[in-house]
Amino acid sequence: MRASRRRRWWLGGIGLGAIALVTVRYATQRVSWEQPPPPRSTRIHAAPLCPWRDPQADLAATFPQADHWEPETRILSGLRLELARRLGRPVQPDESALRLYRVSAGPAPLGVVMIRRVRGDYGAIEVVVAVDASGKVRAVRLQRLREPEAVMKPLRETEWLGAFRGKSVHDSFHVGGDLPAVPPSARVTAGAIAEGVRSLLILLDIGTSPRALAATHHH
Amino acid sequence: MSPNPPTFPPLVRALNLTKHYQRGREQVVALNQATFEVAEGEFVAIVGPSGAGKTTLLNLLGCLDVPSSGTLSLAGEPVHRLTERARTRWRRQHLGFVFQHFSLIPTLTVAENVALPAVFARRGAAARVDELVQRVGLAARRDHRPDQLSGGEMQRTAIARALINQPRLLLADEPTGNLDTATGAAIIALFQELNAAGLTIIAVTHNPALAAAATRQLHLHDGRILAPTAAPV
Amino acid sequence: MLRLALRNLLRRPVRLALALAGVAIAAGTVASLASFGAGYRQGLATELQRSGMQLMLVPLGCPYDAAARVLKGRTLDDSLPAAVAPAVRADPAVAVAAPLLMVAVPRAAEKRTDLWVGLDHAAFELKPWWRAQAGRADFPTADSVILGANAAVTEARQPGDKFYCPEANAVFRVAGVLQPSGTSDDNLFFLPLATAQRVFGQVGRLTAVAVRLRDPALLREASARLQRIRGAQVATMTEMMGTFLNLVGAVRTLLMAIGLVAAVASALGVFNTLLAAVVERADELCLLRALGASRAQVFGLITLEAGALGAAGATAGLAAARWGGAALEGFVKQFLPLPPAGSLMALRAPLATEVLLVALAASLLAGLYPAWRAIRLPPARATRPE
Numbered sequence A: 001m002r003a004s005r006r007r008r009w010w011l012g013g014i015g016l017g018a019i020a021l022v023t024v025r026y027a028t029q030r031v032s033w034e035q036p037p038p039p040r041s042t043r044i045h046a047a048p049l050c051p052w053r054d055p056q057a058d059l060a061a062t063f064p065q066a067d068h069w070e071p072e073t074r075i076l077s078g079l080r081l082e083l084a085r086r087l088g089r090p091v092q093p094d095e096s097a098l099r100l101y102r103v104s105a106g107p108a109p110l111g112v113v114m115i116r117r118v119r120g121d122y123g124a125i126e127v128v129v130a131v132d133a134s135g136k137v138r139a140v141r142l143q144r145l146r147e148p149e150a151v152m153k154p155l156r157e158t159e160w161l162g163a164f165r166g167k168s169v170h171d172s173f174h175v176g177g178d179l180p181a182v183p184p185s186a187r188v189t190a191g192a193i194a195e196g197v198r199s200l201l202i203l204l205d206i207g208t209s210p211r212a213l214a215a216t217h218h219h
Numbered sequence B: 001m002s003p004n005p006p007t008f009p010p011l012v013r014a015l016n017l018t019k020h021y022q023r024g025r026e027q028v029v030a031l032n033q034a035t036f037e038v039a040e041g042e043f044v045a046i047v048g049p050s051g052a053g054k055t056t057l058l059n060l061l062g063c064l065d066v067p068s069s070g071t072l073s074l075a076g077e078p079v080h081r082l083t084e085r086a087r088t089r090w091r092r093q094h095l096g097f098v099f100q101h102f103s104l105i106p107t108l109t110v111a112e113n114v115a116l117p118a119v120f121a122r123r124g125a126a127a128r129v130d131e132l133v134q135r136v137g138l139a140a141r142r143d144h145r146p147d148q149l150s151g152g153e154m155q156r157t158a159i160a161r162a163l164i165n166q167p168r169l170l171l172a173d174e175p176t177g178n179l180d181t182a183t184g185a186a187i188i189a190l191f192q193e194l195n196a197a198g199l200t201i202i203a204v205t206h207n208p209a210l211a212a213a214a215t216r217q218l219h220l221h222d223g224r225i226l227a228p229t230a231a232p233v
Numbered sequence C: 001m002l003r004l005a006l007r008n009l010l011r012r013p014v015r016l017a018l019a020l021a022g023v024a025i026a027a028g029t030v031a032s033l034a035s036f037g038a039g040y041r042q043g044l045a046t047e048l049q050r051s052g053m054q055l056m057l058v059p060l061g062c063p064y065d066a067a068a069r070v071l072k073g074r075t076l077d078d079s080l081p082a083a084v085a086p087a088v089r090a091d092p093a094v095a096v097a098a099p100l101l102m103v104a105v106p107r108a109a110e111k112r113t114d115l116w117v118g119l120d121h122a123a124f125e126l127k128p129w130w131r132a133q134a135g136r137a138d139f140p141t142a143d144s145v146i147l148g149a150n151a152a153v154t155e156a157r158q159p160g161d162k163f164y165c166p167e168a169n170a171v172f173r174v175a176g177v178l179q180p181s182g183t184s185d186d187n188l189f190f191l192p193l194a195t196a197q198r199v200f201g202q203v204g205r206l207t208a209v210a211v212r213l214r215d216p217a218l219l220r221e222a223s224a225r226l227q228r229i230r231g232a233q234v235a236t237m238t239e240m241m242g243t244f245l246n247l248v249g250a251v252r253t254l255l256m257a258i259g260l261v262a263a264v265a266s267a268l269g270v271f272n273t274l275l276a277a278v279v280e281r282a283d284e285l286c287l288l289r290a291l292g293a294s295r296a297q298v299f300g301l302i303t304l305e306a307g308a309l310g311a312a313g314a315t316a317g318l319a320a321a322r323w324g325g326a327a328l329e330g331f332v333k334q335f336l337p338l339p340p341a342g343s344l345m346a347l348r349a350p351l352a353t354e355v356l357l358v359a360l361a362a363s364l365l366a367g368l369y370p371a372w373r374a375i376r377l378p379p380a381r382a383t384r385p386e
Helices: A002-034 A055-062 A077-087 A149-157 A160-164 A184-207 B054-061 B084-094 B110-120 B126-135 B151-163 B181-196 B208-213 C002-010 C013-050 C063-071 C084-089 C121-126 C149-154 C193-199 C216-226 C237-280 C282-290 C295-333 C349-376
Strands: A068-075 A097-105 A108-119 A124-132 A137-144 A213-215 B010-023 B026-039 B043-047 B069-074 B095-098 B169-173 B200-204 B216-221 C055-059 C094-107 C112-119 C132-135 C144-147 C162-165 C170-178 C189-192 C208-213 C232-236
Touching (some): A097 A184, A149 A160, A149 A184, B026 B200, B043 B054, B043 B181, B043 B208, B054 B069, B084 B095, B084 C295, B110 B126, B110 B151, B126 B151, B151 B181, B181 B200, C002 C295, C013 C237, C013 C349, C084 C094, C094 C193, C112 C193, C149 C170, C189 C193, C216 C232, C237 C282, C237 C295, C237 C349, C282 C295
Parallel strands (some): B043 B200, B169 B200, C112 C189
Antiparallel strands (some): A068 A097, A108 A124, B010 B026, B010 B069, C055 C208, C055 C232, C094 C208, C132 C170, C144 C189, C162 C170
């Protein structure tokens, strides 16, 4: 009788301990969702993949009906020759893989979103390209840039980014020809964005071909 | 003193063996001035009604307990004077036990149960285990657990276990008490066979068949040994 | 004997599992906490040593909070007058006094904060290991900027590129990109001090003055003198480390107390498991005695069970600590002042062995009374089980 009572006490203690452990683990997870850890220093010299900084805002503007997106990585390192041929220039280190985000509404695929960091005139420009299911550009947005106002103003005033809408990988992206001309001060910036969009479309075209190696990463 | 001197040198010699317990305020005399001898090679049945002191006597003979007064010699050794440690050693070396409830370790197999006393005695026993398991007819059940055995098989396992350290005296406490008649008869036959091979056996029993199979009966009543009934040796 | 002990334990799987879990939790907790402490101390020492200074002059207020902010490349709410720098340099014990201006520019729309640091040539003396992986590690012109290794990647800049700061409306020219250092330097933009003061409207103000002494032994007297400079206070790195360690130590003591409670609870668990097993198996233990087991052997059997329980539980706990350590680390790091960039956990073999031995010893200790109870059982009970 005494032994069984003691056992009950002891069981209670272990139970409390287990609850505490679960709570701590849960709390740990909660916290890590809310506050991503500060960036760690890494010794990777190749440019890391550019993150998608504001999926909600970008999706609201490009695929408002979207309710789901999923990242996917395509390894392109085996296709360098074809890449170089299609790009018409040497392949850059960050082009050996393509990170894309498949956007869908329920079971229906809407398209993909891709992010690319390009060298602007005054700093990095992070280009967000939304492509619909038929491979046509739906919108081009800039999630981060540090170009001066003097550069950005003409681009904004001519709705320059809007000119990308409807273009596909088969189109040309020549600034001043297929895309509206810009003043000399904005030429470098506009060229960098145009080249970023063009290269992403080529990467997507090659990357979603059956020969590309899929390494899907779930979020 | 026994009026009927045994023909063998006595293995057990009890003189005025007495054991009393305190039960509450009352002092219970479980065994009162018991005096008897058992010769080497005898098969003795201790009989008597419940509460007569049979188990007390068996505990004393088995060195599981010490007498309140009187002396007990086993093979000339005055075991009533032995220390706890020496009694353990004595049990281990010279005594084998068979119990009413078989008392097998449920987590061990037949072979492991049989080997257990040898493990305590730090003896290698693999060959002897095989031999004994064979002898009690459990070769096919060697690696079974007790819960997979019948009552008779369990008791035969217990007998094999009692024999592992080659005891001089086998003590049995109601060995057929939990068995049906047919199974009990087989156990009695096994006892007779062992006795015929020279093993001294003392069995506490209520079973007339077992008592009849013994070479001699000791009657206990209220802790006293009644006039001995001689049996032809 | 061992087989008998193990089978006895396995007889009650639920009870065994609970007792094991108790031991495992205790061992895991204690191991994580102890390894955490060791790792933190190590990480902190590395971080402070890489900062290349022995003390820092910071604005009045909590000096350690200020120093921690400066070390992590965050700005202070208050600032120092620029006159502090020459006053510090005038001190005979000071080898290098590097005035710093830190400006954090939050850019909410882009979800980032730019961290600009103004330096003068003294800072390069303070960090002689600074090397450029591209370009140069100094400022050839007033509009030069040096980028940390990570910063250069995220800004896609190379030496010679333009680099624009919208908030200050200033265009800089990238002079060099630093090699990765594993510290907060990797994410910073470095400007000449005067330029930083001018473009961010902080002319004549400093965030801190970092000081290296001619001889670390002069720390005490130098900090006493520097303490008299008006408008500033001294935070020494050793004090700072001490303060952090004290703070962490207090938390650790608290956690250790929890660990201790867990350990005691688990020892009680082992105790209870074995005691219950002894009470429950009393008849069987008496039988073993009747069959010739000595008291020592019965004692050994129970002790063996205790030891097996402790060893298995502790092993499981250590495994869990290794596996769950990272999660715990992420959790704890958020409450730490100056969390080091490296790993905090340092579960090394000697510590693991120690925990294992302590768990084993505690289990054996907990097994003593049940074992003692077991050997007191009368062997005569074997003939008439209760």
